[in-house]
Every structure is written in C-alpha cells, then in structure tokens.
Amino acid sequence: MPGDYRERLFGFLRSRAAGQPGELLVEDPAPRPSTAPGAGDDLAERFRAELCAVGGEAVNLGAVEDPAAELGNWVKGLGLESAVMDSDPAWELLSLPVRELLDSAGLAVDSVGSSVTPQELAAYDLGVTLADAAIAETGTIVQCARPFRPRSISLVPRCHLVLVPGDRLLGGLEDFFEGIDEGASWAAGDADFDSYFTWITGPSRTADIEKTLTIGVHGPERTGAFVLGEGVSDD
Amino acid sequence: MRPRSDQFHELSSEALEDSFLREALKRASSSFHAAKTDAVDSMPDWEELRQRGHDRKNRAIENLPEALEVFEKNLRSRGGEVHYCEDGAAARDQVLSIIRSSGGRSVTKSKSMVTEEIALNDHLEAAGLSVLEGDLGEYIIQLAGEHPSHIIAPAIHKSREEVAELFHDHLGSDPDADIPELTRVARETLREAFLGADIGISGANFVIAETGTIVLVENEGNIRMSTTVPRVHIAVVGIEKVLPRRSDLAALLRLLCRSATGQRVTSYISFISSPRTGGEGDGPEKLHVVFLDAGRSRLWADPTQREALNCIRCGACLNFCPVYGSVGGHSYGWVYPGPIGSVITPHYVGIEKASQLPQASSLCGRCGEVCPMKIPLPDMLLGLRAKAVEAGSAGFSEKLSMRVFSLLARSPRLWRLLLALGRPFYRLVARAGLASILGGAARRWSRSRSLPLPGRSGFRRWWREDSERGGE
Numbered sequence: 001m002p003g004d005y006r007e008r009l010f011g012f013l014r015s016r017a018a019g020q021p022g023e024l025l026v027e028d029p030a031p032r033p034s035t036a037p038g039a040g041d042d043l044a045e046r047f048r049a050e051l052c053a054v055g056g057e058a059v060n061l062g063a064v065e066d067p068a069a070e071l072g073n074w075v076k077g078l079g080l081e082s083a084v085m086d087s088d089p090a091w092e093l094l095s096l097p098v099r100e101l102l103d104s105a106g107l108a109v110d111s112v113g114s115s116v117t118p119q120e121l122a123a124y125d126l127g128v129t130l131a132d133a134a135i136a137e138t139g140t141i142v143q144c145a146r147p148f149r150p151r152s153i154s155l156v157p158r159c160h161l162v163l164v165p166g167d168r169l170l171g172g173l174e175d176f177f178e179g180i181d182e183g184a185s186w187a188a189g190d191a192d193f194d195s196y197f198t199w200i201t202g203p204s205r206t207a208d209i210e211k212t213l214t215i216g217v218h219g220p221e222r223t224g225a226f227v228l229g230e231g232v233s234d235d
Numbered sequence: 236m237r238p239r240s241d242q243f244h245e246l247s248s249e250a251l252e253d254s255f256l257r258e259a260l261k262r263a264s265s266s267f268h269a270a271k272t273d274a275v276d277s278m279p280d281w282e283e284l285r286q287r288g289h290d291r292k293n294r295a296i297e298n299l300p301e302a303l304e305v306f307e308k309n310l311r312s313r314g315g316e317v318h319y320c321e322d323g324a325a326a327r328d329q330v331l332s333i334i335r336s337s338g339g340r341s342v343t344k345s346k347s348m349v350t351e352e353i354a355l356n357d358h359l360e361a362a363g364l365s366v367l368e369g370d371l372g373e374y375i376i377q378l379a380g381e382h383p384s385h386i387i388a389p390a391i392h393k394s395r396e397e398v399a400e401l402f403h404d405h406l407g408s409d410p411d412a413d414i415p416e417l418t419r420v421a422r423e424t425l426r427e428a429f430l431g432a433d434i435g436i437s438g439a440n441f442v443i444a445e446t447g448t449i450v451l452v453e454n455e456g457n458i459r460m461s462t463t464v465p466r467v468h469i470a471v472v473g474i475e476k477v478l479p480r481r482s483d484l485a486a487l488l489r490l491l492c493r494s495a496t497g498q499r500v501t502s503y504i505s506f507i508s509s510p511r512t513g514g515e516g517d518g519p520e521k522l523h524v525v526f527l528d529a530g531r532s533r534l535w536a537d538p539t540q541r542e543a544l545n546c547i548r549c550g551a552c553l554n555f556c557p558v559y560g561s562v563g564g565h566s567y568g569w570v571y572p573g574p575i576g577s578v579i580t581p582h583y584v585g586i587e588k589a590s591q592l593p594q595a596s597s598l599c600g601r602c603g604e605v606c607p608m609k610i611p612l613p614d615m616l617l618g619l620r621a622k623a624v625e626a627g628s629a630g631f632s633e634k635l636s637m638r639v640f641s642l643l644a645r646s647p648r649l650w651r652l653l654l655a656l657g658r659p660f661y662r663l664v665a666r667a668g669l670a671s672i673l674g675g676a677a678r679r680w681s682r683s684r685s686l687p688l689p690g691r692s693g694f695r696r697w698w699r700e701d702s703e704r705g706g707e
C-alpha cells in the first residue's frame with residue numbers, strides 16, 4: 001500500500017527535522033538584483049532588446065508611427081495561410097484592429113473558445129494571443145489559465161503572435177511574483193495564475209546535437225511580441 | 236538503471252580510448268564554460284544570489300516534512316493527487332497503476348533524471364505500453380538504446396553522423412541529413428506522438444509548498460506538450476525538490492538557467508498547480524505527483540551530507556570538472572555523473588556499489604566554486620572517501636597507502652627525507668613519460684596524462700631562501 005509509506009516517511013522525517021516550527025512560509029522578501037529594471041527604466045525597450053537577444057522578434061508599437069502597418073507587415077512577411085485567435089474579450093478593448101489586420105494580410109482567421117483541442121489547433125500556422133503579463137528583465141511573455149483560451153494555442157501552431165498591453169509589462173522577476181501574490185490588477189479577475197501559467201521567452205530551441213543551436217523543435221519557430229502603447233484595464 | 240559505479244576505472248579507461256567522445260566533451264565544455272561565464276559576469280549580484288538560493292533551499296530542506304505536507308495539501312485542494320514511494324520499484328508500480336486505471340496506452344515522456352534513475356521506460360514498455368521520449372537528446376538516446384551522459388545534454392556523446400545514421404535506420408531520413416534537417420525529422424515524428432498520447436510523464440525542477448506548484452524548465456517545448464496535450468499528467472519527483480514559496484523562484488530560476496545553459500531564462504517554464512480548470516479545453520484532466528524517496532531520506536538524515544539535496548541539477552559542476560571532461564558521463568556507471576553524481580550515487584545505490592566514485596575527482600575545487608547552490612562538493616567527496624575506507628570497501632592498497640601517508644604526514648623528518656630521495660627519480664620519470672615505465676592499469680591511466688616537470692629544489696628550500704632574501 002502506497003499510503004503506508006507516507007506514514008513511515010513522515011514519521012522518520014519528523015523525528016529528525018531541524019527547522020523551527022512555522023518558519024517554512026515566513027515572508028522573506030527577495031532582494032532585487034541590480035540587473036532587474038526598476039522605476040525610471042524604459043521597460044518596453046528593455047523587453048524588446050532582451051527578447052530579440054534570444055532570437056525572438058519584438059517591436060514597441062508605442063514608438064512607431066504606424067502600428068497597424070508595422071504589425072501587418074510582420075504578419076505578411078511570415079508567408080502563412082491560417083491563423084487562430086482566442087476569444088479574449090480584451091481584444092475588443094484595443095484600438096488596434098488585430099483581426100482585420102490578419103484578414104487583410106491574407107490569412108484565414110478563426111476565433112476559438114477554450115474547448116478547441118490541441119489536435120485542431122495544430123492545423124493552424126499562427127496562434128494569436130494577448131499576453132497576461134510580460135517581464136522586461138528577460139523578454140518573457142506570460143500566459144495563464146483563462147476560461148477563453150486553450151493552453152496549447154501558444155504552443156502547437158508553427159508561429160506565435162502575441163500582443164502585450166502596456167499596463168501588463170513588468171520590470172523584473174520579483175515584480176511578477178509579487179504581482180501574482182498580491183493580486184495586482186493584471187493578475188485579478190479571470191486571470192488564474194494559481195492554477196497554471198507558463199513563461200515563454202523566444203522561440204523553441206535545442207542544442208542537443210553537437211551543441212549546435214537549432215530553432216523550432218516542438219514549439220513555434222517564430223515568436224513575435226508587439227508591445228502596445230495602450231493598456232487593457234481589467235476592471 | 237543497474238548501477239555500475241563500482242566499475243569507474245574500467246568504464247573510464249574505455250572512455251579515454253574514445254577519441255570522438257573526448258572531442259565532443261571538449262567542445263561541450265568550452266561552450267558551456269563560455270555561456271555560464273558570460274551569464275555570471277553579466278550578473279554583478281551573483282554571490283548574493285547564490286547565498287539567497289542556498290538559504291531559501293535550506294529553509295525547505297530543514298523543514299522537509301512540513302514542506303511536503305503543505306505542498307500536498309495545496310495540490311490536493313485543487314484536484315491533484317500525491318503519492319509517496321519508498322524506492323524505484325514502488326514508484327514504477329505506482330506510475331503503472333495510475334496509467335492502468337486511466338485506461339491509457341501511449342506515453343510521452345519529457346527529460347527527467349529521476350525517471351532514468353528508476354528505469355521507468357523499461358518497466359512501462361515491458362508492460363506493453365508505448366513510451367516515447369520527447370526531448371530531442373533523450374529521443375536520440377532512446378533510439379540508440381543508450382543512457383544519457385550529461386544531465387543537461389543527454390546525447391552529448393553522439394556525433395551528427397551517428398544521429399543521421401540512427402534516424403536513417405529508424406525513420407528512413409536522408410543518411411547525410413544536417414542538424415536542422417535532423418531536428419525537423421524528429422519534430423514531425425514526435426509531433427504525431429504528442430498529439431496522440433494519452434499519458435504525459437515529466438519530472439520537476441522545483442515544487443512549491445506554498446502554492447502546490449510543479450515547476451518545469453526547458454527549451455524545446457516537449458514538456459509543454461507532455462503536460463498540455465495528454466489526458467493525464469504524472470510528475471515523478473524526488474522528495475528534495477521542494478521550495479518554500481513561489482517568490483523564491485525569482486532567485487532559483489536565475490541561478491538554474493544561468494548555470495545550466497547561460498540563458499537568462501530558458502525558452503519555456505511551466506508552473507502547474509492544477510489539472511485543467513472548469514473553462515479550459517486542454518491541459519490534463521488528472522494530475523498526479525509521485526514522490527520518490529529511494530535513499531533521499533537516508534541522505535537527508537546525515538547532517539554532513541544533507542546539503543547535497545540542495546542540488547538543482549544545473550550541470551555546472553560536470554562542465555567544470557576536469558575528470559568529467561576527460562571520461563564523460565557513462566564512466567560514472569549510473570544516472571548522475573560528475574562531482575554531484577560522485578556524492579549522491581554512493582548514498583542512493585549504497586557505498587559498496589559505488590566505492591570508486593569519491594575517488595573520481597582531483598579535488599581541484601572547481602565544482603564547489605561554480606555550484607550555484609554553494610554545495611561544498613569537495614568537502615563532501617573527502618568525507619565520502621573516509622566513509623568508503625571505514626565501510627571497508629576501499630582496496631587493500633588504498634588502506635595501506637592511507638596508513639603510510641598518515642605515518643609520513645606525522646613525521647616531518649621522514650617526510651623531508653622521502654621528498655629529497657623522490658625528486659631526482661620523479662624528474663627522470665616525467666622526462667621519459669609515465670606510460671613508458673608503468674604496466675597494466677597504471678599504464679592505461681598514464682597514457683592520457685603528462686606530468687609537469689618539478690623544479691630542481693623543493694618548496695621548503697625556496698621558502699627558506701626567499702624569506703632570507705626578505706620575500707621580494
């Protein structure tokens with residue numbers, strides 16, 4: 001019986017544990033390393049630079065003259081045929097008409113709810129999502145569990161396009177973990193970080209054969225992240 | 236995997252004859268070195284970070300029973316299940332019974348040292364299940380019927396040509412395929428397997444007590460596949476993997492990624508605390524954590540060795556170890572190679588089955604310096620050497636030499652006399668090449684090594700003369 005071993009193990013461990021009762025979860029705030037961006041840093045620029053450094057593609061749409069054209073051109077450049085978007089209600093809040101841009105770039109676009117299967121999603125060339133958070137220090141996109149978004153939409157299509165609302169762009173790793181612990185505005189509502197989330201930093205990669213870097217193994221081979229000048233307040 | 240760690244000498248001398256292996260190890264270590272050195276140089280707070288990582292991990296290890304209990308309670312509250320297994324056999328049976336009761340048939344696995352440790356694949360295949368390794372390196376090893384030789388880069392000992400031949404034989408691809416083409420072939424084959432799998436098996440880099448979270452770090456996306464697509468996700472996890480709080484990950488992930496591959500963070504990191512939630516259409520319906528003891532609680536109970544459980548399997552101590560760099564991972568005879576392998580293997584398989592491992596070190600101290608968790612590996616290796624002698628598993632000649640050494644070391648006169656006699660002899664040997672005067676195993680040992688020429692006078696004389704000169 002596996003249950004038996006639990007009792008024996010805990011009995012043994014308890015008889016030898018060295019810590020003080022109750023100290024396990026005592027708060028111990030993480031010091032911020034000097035490499036993490038802080039107040040006054042240009043987060044969009046740092047995010048862009050970090051993501052590009054690891055083979056991702058990133059544009060700060062807040063700093064370009066014609067964001068729609070910029071995004072449209074990138075999508076056209078991919079030379080793909082189909083795209084799939086989640087049904088995030090926040091798409092409606094954006095002034096940038098993302099779906100129309102995809103349409104006019106010549107892609108066949110479907111919007112799907114969370115009940116779509118990974119097998120169905122694998123048939124699309126491009127998965128399109130909104131970031132739930134992004135971390136400038138590392139060029140990382142965060143996707144959490146959401147009722148309207150399948151987890152594999154950022155994984156099985158060949159390419160991934162993600163839009164980063166300006167109010168979800170964070171500085172360092174500590175800002176992210178503090179934000180989800182304290183229920184920051186971007187981590188509230190139906191953004192469920194307590195069940196599941198994933199960090200995505202650049203394209204899928206491997207160096208398993210002769211230590212030679214190769215892009216696009218199991219996940220997307222291209223990851224484009226576009227930071228928006230606007231935010232999408234969740235409240 | 237059946238341990239062969241009592242055969243380090245035989246295995247390593249075979250490895251030393253393998254010239255491709257030596258080339259591959261050299262290439263790998265210089266690329267790992269450069270990456271890690273860059274990553275550490277670009278982080279001025281590296282030492283503070285190491286201290287923090289060490290402290291937070293210690294906090295969990297010191298409070299291990301509570302940490303496991305809190306983790307269990309939190310994961311269960313969101314619908315996950317937790318099992319505890321005493322040894323590899325119990326863990327294999329547990330995994331198999333989960334698979335059986337879910338009606339699953341096809342398994343995809345993501346790279347995990349602990350499932351290597353318990354030889355899970357063989358067991359599942361013998362039970363009639365199809366098991367596919369999803370990590371490219373592991374997949375190559377699986378096709379070749381071998382075992383990983385490095386904890387981060389399992390197929391480091393294989394050349395592009397060997398991989399092309401393997402893929403040609405098994406998958407019918409071009410025998411001259413280049414690396415991008417080989418990667419594409421693997422992607423296609425594995426993609427089909429991922430989309431058809433009903434069971435996904437992973438390890439865990441960390442589990443978080445406070446939030447009941449399993450943390451998985453990777454670059455390829457195979458772990459995301461195995462933990463998103465199949466109906467059931469089983470994580471096999473050593474009981475030592477626990478951390479107190481989710482916010483501890485800020486430090487621990489920096490330490491792990493920078494030390495392992497030199498990346499700031501890897502391409503994907505998954506944080507799983509629950510099976511799929513109500514509204515979600517993918518993600519596993521069932522989530523199981525199978526905790527494995529298999530010697531860990533015994534190691535934990537030894538305060539002089541406990542810190543070995545702080546290891547985050549970054550591989551840095553392997554990459555910077557001159558012994559690993561010459562003999563490769565397979566020489567260590569079990570799943571965990573390098574300095575950390577030499578420390579934990581004797582605890583996990585029994586010191587009598589791994590008595591040679593604590594000797595597989597030149598005690599140069601690099602491993603302790605590069606370890607992001609500040610694990611005092613050289614001290615631990617020394618401690619284990621003493622244990623091996625105590626346990627009577629050291630050979631006769633080793634016991635004798637320990638005795639002679641201690642006699643000499645206690646008598647300065649004898650010591651000086653022997654040094655004075657030894658110097659001219661040593662110079663002769665170093666000139667002639669060690670291999671030319673030795674026979675048997677000692678000759679094999681010496682073929683791949685050269686001796687530095689000693690100075691004409693000794694250190695003591697130099698010291699005396701130097702002090703007389705006023706130490707200029």
Ligand code: SF4
Nearest residue numbers: 546547549550552606
């Ligand atoms: S002992 Fe230290 S350096 Fe070696 S793998 Fe573990 S954490 Fe890394």
